[in-house]
Amino acid sequence: MRVGILAIQHESNTFLHQPTTMASFDRLFIGEEVRRTQAGAHNEIAGFFRSLEAEGIEAVPLLFASATPGGVVVAEALNRLVELALEQIDKAGKLDGLLLAPHGAAVSEQHPDMDGYWLSMVRRHVGPEMPIVCTLDLHGNVTQGMIDACDATIGYRTNPHLDQTARGLEAGKLIARTLRGEVRPTQAAAFPPIAINIERQLTAASPCRELYAMADAVLARKGVLSNTVMLGFPYSDVEEMGSSVIAVTDNDPGLARALADEMAAYIWRNRHDFVGVMIGVDEAIDTALKSPSPVCLLDMGDNVGGGSAGDGTIIAHALHRRRVADSFVAIYDPPAVHHAIKVGPGKTLHMSLGGHTDKMHGQPLQVDVTVVSVFNDARITETQTRHGGRTEFEMGPTAVVRTGHGLTIQLTSTRVMPFSINQVACCGLDPLAFRILVAKGVHAPVAAYAPVCPTLIRVNTPGATTADMTRHLHYKHRRTPLFPFEDTGKP
Numbered sequence: 001m002r003v004g005i006l007a008i009q010h011e012s013n014t015f016l017h018q019p020t021t022m023a024s025f026d027r028l029f030i031g032e033e034v035r036r037t038q039a040g041a042h043n044e045i046a047g048f049f050r051s052l053e054a055e056g057i058e059a060v061p062l063l064f065a066s067a068t069p070g071g072v073v074v075a076e077a078l079n080r081l082v083e084l085a086l087e088q089i090d091k092a093g094k095l096d097g098l099l100l101a102p103h104g105a106a107v108s109e110q111h112p113d114m115d116g117y118w119l120s121m122v123r124r125h126v127g128p129e130m131p132i133v134c135t136l137d138l139h140g141n142v143t144q145g146m147i148d149a150c151d152a153t154i155g156y157r158t159n160p161h162l163d164q165t166a167r168g169l170e171a172g173k174l175i176a177r178t179l180r181g182e183v184r185p186t187q188a189a190a191f192p193p194i195a196i197n198i199e200r201q202l203t204a205a206s207p208c209r210e211l212y213a214m215a216d217a218v219l220a221r222k223g224v225l226s227n228t229v230m231l232g233f234p235y236s237d238v239e240e241m242g243s244s245v246i247a248v249t250d251n252d253p254g255l256a257r258a259l260a261d262e263m264a265a266y267i268w269r270n271r272h273d274f275v276g277v278m279i280g281v282d283e284a285i286d287t288a289l290k291s292p293s294p295v296c297l298l299d300m301g302d303n304v305g306g307g308s309a310g311d312g313t314i315i316a317h318a319l320h321r322r323r324v325a326d327s328f329v330a331i332y333d334p335p336a337v338h339h340a341i342k343v344g345p346g347k348t349l350h351m352s353l354g355g356h357t358d359k360m361h362g363q364p365l366q367v368d369v370t371v372v373s374v375f376n377d378a379r380i381t382e383t384q385t386r387h388g389g390r391t392e393f394e395m396g397p398t399a400v401v402r403t404g405h406g407l408t409i410q411l412t413s414t415r416v417m418p419f420s421i422n423q424v425a426c427c428g429l430d431p432l433a434f435r436i437l438v439a440k441g442v443h444a445p446v447a448a449y450a451p452v453c454p455t456l457i458r459v460n461t462p463g464a465t466t467a468d469m470t471r472h473l474h475y476k477h478r479r480t481p482l483f484p485f486e487d488t489g490k491p
Helices: 032-039 046-056 076-092 116-127 144-149 166-181 208-219 253-269 281-289 314-321 334-343
Strands: 002-009 027-028 058-067 099-101 132-136 152-155 185-190 224-228 244-250 295-297 327-333 350-352 365-381 392-403 409-414 435-438 453-458
Touching: 002 046, 002 076, 002 166, 027 032, 027 099, 027 350, 032 046, 032 058, 046 224, 058 076, 076 116, 099 116, 099 166, 116 132, 116 144, 132 144, 132 166, 144 185, 152 166, 152 185, 152 224, 152 244, 166 224, 185 253, 185 365, 208 224, 208 253, 224 253, 244 327, 253 453, 281 295, 281 314, 281 453, 295 314, 314 409, 314 435, 334 350, 334 365, 334 392, 334 409, 365 409
Parallel strands: 002 058, 002 099, 099 132, 132 152, 295 435, 295 453, 327 409, 327 435
Antiparallel strands: 027 058, 185 244, 224 244, 350 365, 365 392, 392 409
């Protein structure tokens, strides 16, 4: 038997003005390139390859397309990606099944439900009989179209996402059992009217710890093949924005519906536990200065993993104003990198840093700095399993500068998601030498920074990924009623 592997992944923040184009999909691999680049990663694609090999099924790599989270995907890019996907399916010859890996929160200009659209196009192309098993990031906003296009849907269960390979293994085993006629997956999704705040989405802590314990108990019941809790992605302003649950059963659609509704009812009953806790910048710094170092301040409003600009300066301004020595922050600023490289290490100059992409993430930091080091092509290598499963990151030309008060600023020419502590170490800096490390994220950086930082504090900063969604994000398309915007409705 032969099973195709295909992924189109993007997390779309509709509050950003800069669109995602075809050029943004800088990780685009076709055919055997998928195997060469992804089989050794720590993601679901690697799990697909490993599980199919273990099951004696030929893995047929088709397409892997991924872009850093950003704005809405332009129509031209989506059309080209779908065209590539269908072309590769046709070129592959006879396939017995498909393993698909969308993200779940992709939005395009013409199709707000981008993942549902391309999944449906694939389903239409291969016909209704071919088994399709799909994996999702738990930050997806699930639609009925996504569910209808696949036989089974399996979402990540951890945030930070450390179980991607495990979910790929699960999906591969399920499609193998389906192809052998051992099971016949049937699934149902439920959509409780709630958007779980991003600040509450750490799966190892309450209230998500109890939520997933409930899901695990349901999973252990007879006839259940899989289940998923989708925490949702609040930065995609689409009708289905919010949380959802999925149940997959063995040829029992009635049971799948009942279990999905049961899990949705649990979320609704406990909805007030999922309202975010907000800590301001100065309060966070006060706490950090009283805590064992280094402390990681998580900049929620400038979360690169949620599509934000990466050049936010809100926390940097506060650290500089308060003269907090031995602190570190990374800022995306290509012109500043070019200037620092031109001047060279050891030179002192006045710079305007960050705050250039938009007006949501703070004004540029006007400051005198000394150039510490420059790199024409900085790269991050990560050997451990970290959020996102990637093992290599490119920062491009990079410079490290330092203020007279001891604020170290890493200037990058690409937006870097802080999923590896080696983002700091690759520039010759010792993370343990800092009192405060700023990471532009919410929960994703935890896997990388928790082994180094005894304390992590989530900071309520403004921006395109602000956690304070009820006050600072202006939705036009979300469903109503939806908690916590409205406290009415039922699961």
